[in-house]
Amino acid sequence: MEGGFSLMPRIVVISGSPSQSAKTSIVAEYMCDLMYGNRWRTNVIKVRDLPPESLNVYVI
Numbered sequence: 001m002e003g004g005f006s007l008m009p010r011i012v013v014i015s016g017s018p019s020q021s022a023k024t025s026i027v028a029e030y031m032c033d034l035m036y037g038n039r040w041r042t043n044v045i046k047v048r049d050l051p052p053e054s055l056n057v058y059v060i
Contacts, residue, residue: 009040011032015047
């Protein structure tokens with residue numbers, strides 16, 4: 001770590017699928033697993049798990 005910052009690359013994958021079992025969600029998780037194995041820092045952000053207020057989405 002240099003100056004408080006990690007030199008390890010970080011990859012963030014954003015998945016917007018409404019279904020947890022959707023192929024895109026599965027592929028996003030799989031890709032992150034592959035990259036993590038190659039010493040990349042990874043995160044998956046699942047839009048469906050975020051509160052609607054933070055997305056300015058109104059649920060009726």
